[in-house]
Amino acid sequence: MTAKAIKHEKSIACRSQLRAIHDTLELINGKWKISVIASLSFLGKCRFMELQREVDGVGAKMLSQVLKELEENQLINRQVFDTKPVTVEYSLTDYGRTLQRVINEMAEWGANHRKKILE
Amino acid sequence: MTAKAIKHEKSIACRSQLRAIHDTLELINGKWKISVIASLSFLGKCRFMELQREVDGVGAKMLSQVLKELEENQLINRQVFDTKPVTVEYSLTDYGRTLQRVINEMAEWGANHRKKILE
DNA sequence: CGGGATCCCACCGGATACTG
DNA sequence: CAGTATCCGGTGGGATCCCG
Numbered sequence: 001m002t003a004k005a006i007k008h009e010k011s012i013a014c015r016s017q018l019r020a021i022h023d024t025l026e027l028i029n030g031k032w033k034i035s036v037i038a039s040l041s042f043l044g045k046c047r048f049m050e051l052q053r054e055v056d057g058v059g060a061k062m063l064s065q066v067l068k069e070l071e072e073n074q075l076i077n078r079q080v081f082d083t084k085p086v087t088v089e090y091s092l093t094d095y096g097r098t099l100q101r102v103i104n105e106m107a108e109w110g111a112n113h114r115k116k117i118l119e
Numbered sequence: 120m121t122a123k124a125i126k127h128e129k130s131i132a133c134r135s136q137l138r139a140i141h142d143t144l145e146l147i148n149g150k151w152k153i154s155v156i157a158s159l160s161f162l163g164k165c166r167f168m169e170l171q172r173e174v175d176g177v178g179a180k181m182l183s184q185v186l187k188e189l190e191e192n193q194l195i196n197r198q199v200f201d202t203k204p205v206t207v208e209y210s211l212t213d214y215g216r217t218l219q220r221v222i223n224e225m226a227e228w229g230a231n232h233r234k235k236i237l238e
Numbered sequence: 239c240g241g242g243a244t245c246c247c248a249c250c251g252g253a254t255a256c257t258g
Numbered sequence: 259c260a261g262t263a264t265c266c267g268g269t270g271g272g273a274t275c276c277c278g
Contacts, residue, residue: 010161010162011173013161014158014162014173015175017161017226018158018175019233020225020226020227020228020229020230020233021153021154021157021229022154022229023232024226024228024229024232025153025229027232029148030250030251031250032251034140034144038133038137038140039133039137042129042136043126043133047259048261049260054133055137056134056137057252058251059251059252059253060260060261060262061251061252061253061261062250062251062252063261064260064261064262065251080260083259084259085258085259086259086260087260088260095235098228098231099228101224101228102225102228103140106140106144106221107140107143108139109139109143109217109220109221110138110139110140110141110142110143110144111139113139113142113143113146114138114139149270150271151271166240167239167240167241168239177271178272179240180242180243180271180272181270181271182241183240183242184270184271199240204239204240205241205278206240207239
């Protein structure tokens with residue numbers, strides 16, 4: 001097999017990996033989505049205001065938009081209680097929990113990175 | 120310890136995780152950075168045009184901007200050869216290679232996700 | 239070949255005010 | 259409390275042309 005053919009083989013494999021990565025990114029991109037998922041992952045059930053306090057700097061508009069998208073992608077559950085005033089609780093779905101490993105890797109890398117740039 | 124105090128403890132831990140995740144995201148956000156890193160990771164040394172072909176849809180402006188930022192963050196090396204016309208090769212630094220695990224997790228999750236939504 | 243310069247637009251996301 | 263409505267700016271990113 002020529003060197004060129006080998007490169008081509010690699011390129012094929014590479015593209016399928018890139019597509020997969022792109023898929024993942026699409027669900028967690030933007031400034032807030034991962035933070036919301038991670039918060040729910042670490043804290044469990046949360047109400048709207050809890051999340052807003054937890055995710056530093058997010059506004060109500062963005063938070064509600066993010067929550068809607070995550071719900072559409074079946075990563076989180078939304079549960080409304082008919083109290084007065086109304087109570088809403090968000091939690092990860094089982095599927096959302098499968099993102100745990102990605103989140104952990106990112107958290108770990110970020111912690112190391114912070115150490116490194118402070119050297 | 121009260122339930123409230125426990126929540127507070129969790130919140131503290133959560134915030135430090137969120138900060139770490141945010142740090143990571145800052146280096147790999149945008150539409151292209153991870154794709155470039157992943158390409159270099161899978162293929163090894165690449166020239167500008169190779170990367171542009173590999174990363175589907177990226178324009179020259181974006182690619183060069185991304186490469187510059189990655190270089191500033193010491194994730195990739197840029198090597199210029201004084202040929203005619205000039206040749207430039209990009210490759211991951213050792214530090215860039217530490218992102219491998221994050222990339223793998225994302226690729227794996229994305230592949231699974233694609234399977235799932237096709238059910 | 240490997241970019242830089244310029245133009246331009248979509249949309250991400252912040253601030254504020256309002257509602258059930 | 260849990261959002262929605264509106265307004266508005268910054269910028270991410272595409273297209274095109276140009277240069278060494």
